[in-house]
Amino acid sequence: MAAHRTDNQNFDIPEAACPPMRLLLIAVLAIGAGVATNRLLYATANQNYVGRIEVDSMTIRAPVDGILQNWEVTEGQVVDPQALLCNIGGQNLNRQLQIQHQEVERLSARLATLKAEVDVKLHEHLSTVESDIYQAELQTAELLQKKYYYELERMAWRDQRESFEKNKSTVNSKTQSGDELDDKLINCMLKEESALNSIEAADAQLEICSTRLEKLQKQKEEMRERVQQAVGLSEIELRYEQSKAELENLELQLSLQKVRAASVGTIANIRRRPGEYVKAGEVLAELFLLDEAYAVADVPTSHSHNFQVEMPVRCRFPNGETRTGVVTHMAIATSKEDEHQNPNGPAIPMRIEQTGALWPKIPIGGQITVIR
Structure with a gap:
C-alpha cells in the first residue's frame, strides 16, 4: 500500500514552468520571422527601382x-x-535690304517702260508686215484665178485640136481644103501650148508668193523678240530677275x-x-517639351526578365503620391556610364510613359520610385 501511494504521489507532481525570459525570446523570434517573411513576400511581389524624370528636348x-x-x-x-x-x-542687312528694294523698284519701272516701247514699235512693224502679207495673199488669189483661166483655155484648145484631128480624115473638099484644116490644127496646138506655158508661169509665181508668205509669217512671229532685243528688254529682264533673287536672299538672311x-x-x-x-x-x-515628360529607370540585368513593353507599373513621387505608367521601351544594351556606379551591377534603361491621372510636376532629373 505504501508503495502504491508513493507512485500516485510521483504522478501528480506538476512539471516545472518555462522561464519568462525564454518565452520572451521565443515571442521576439516569432515576430521577427513573421516580419522578415512579410517583407520578403512584399519585396518579391513589389520590387522597387530608382527612376528619374526626363523630357524630350x-x-x-x-x-x-x-x-x-x-x-x-x-x-x-x-x-x-x-x-x-x-x-x-x-x-548691316537692313541697309542692304533697303538699297536692294530701291534697285528692284527702279528696274521694275524701267522694265515697264521698255515693254510699253516694245508694244508701240511692235504695232508699227506689225502694221507693215501685215500689209505685205495682205498684198501677197491678194497676189496669190489673182494668180490662182489666172491659172484657173489658163487651164480652161488649155482644155478648150485641146478639145478643138482633137476635133480637127478627128475630122481631118473626112474633110470635104467642097467646104474646106486640107491645107486650111492643117493651119487651124497648128493654131490650136500653138494656143494649147501657150496656155500650158501660162499655167507653168502661174505655178512659178504662186510658189514665189507662197515662199514670201511663209517668210512674212515667220517675220511676224519673230517680230516681238526682235523688237525686244532692239530696245534691250532682255537685258533689263535678266538684271531684274537677278535683283529679285538678291533681294530674296537678303530677306532670307534677315529672317535667319x-x-x-x-x-x-x-x-x-x-x-x-x-x-x-x-x-x-x-x-x-x-x-524642353515638358508636356511629354516620362520616367527612366535603370533595371539591373538580373531583374530585366521581370519587365516587358506595355507592362503597367506604378510610380511613387517625392510628395508621396503614386501614379500609373506603362513601359514603352527597354534598351537592348546596358548603360556603360552606370556600369561601375550601380551597386547592383550592369543595368539597362527602361522608359515609362504616363497613363491615367497626370503625374505631379517635379524638376527634370528628379528621382522617383518605380514599383513593379
Whole structure:
C-alpha cells in the first residue's frame, strides 16, 4: 500500500514552468520571422527601382554668325511655335535690304517702260508686215484665178485640136481644103501650148508668193523678240530677275537672324548672353517639351526578365503620391556610364510613359520610385 501511494504521489507532481525570459525570446523570434517573411513576400511581389524624370528636348542653335543682340524670352518661360526667342546681328542687312528694294523698284519701272516701247514699235512693224502679207495673199488669189483661166483655155484648145484631128480624115473638099484644116490644127496646138506655158508661169509665181508668205509669217512671229532685243528688254529682264533673287536672299538672311521656336516648350539652359559673338550651329539654349515628360529607370540585368513593353507599373513621387505608367521601351544594351556606379551591377534603361491621372510636376532629373 505504501508503495502504491508513493507512485500516485510521483504522478501528480506538476512539471516545472518555462522561464519568462525564454518565452520572451521565443515571442521576439516569432515576430521577427513573421516580419522578415512579410517583407520578403512584399519585396518579391513589389520590387522597387530608382527612376528619374526626363523630357524630350530640342537644341536651339545659331543659324548664322553674328552678335547675339538680345533674348526675347527668359529661362523657364513657356513659348509657342514660331515665337521669337532672340536676335542675332552684326551685319548691316537692313541697309542692304533697303538699297536692294530701291534697285528692284527702279528696274521694275524701267522694265515697264521698255515693254510699253516694245508694244508701240511692235504695232508699227506689225502694221507693215501685215500689209505685205495682205498684198501677197491678194497676189496669190489673182494668180490662182489666172491659172484657173489658163487651164480652161488649155482644155478648150485641146478639145478643138482633137476635133480637127478627128475630122481631118473626112474633110470635104467642097467646104474646106486640107491645107486650111492643117493651119487651124497648128493654131490650136500653138494656143494649147501657150496656155500650158501660162499655167507653168502661174505655178512659178504662186510658189514665189507662197515662199514670201511663209517668210512674212515667220517675220511676224519673230517680230516681238526682235523688237525686244532692239530696245534691250532682255537685258533689263535678266538684271531684274537677278535683283529679285538678291533681294530674296537678303530677306532670307534677315529672317535667319531672328531665332524662333520650332515647337511648344519651355526654355532652359541658356548658354549665351547678349553681346557675345556666336557662330552658325552653336548651341544657344534648349527647349524642353515638358508636356511629354516620362520616367527612366535603370533595371539591373538580373531583374530585366521581370519587365516587358506595355507592362503597367506604378510610380511613387517625392510628395508621396503614386501614379500609373506603362513601359514603352527597354534598351537592348546596358548603360556603360552606370556600369561601375550601380551597386547592383550592369543595368539597362527602361522608359515609362504616363497613363491615367497626370503625374505631379517635379524638376527634370528628379528621382522617383518605380514599383513593379
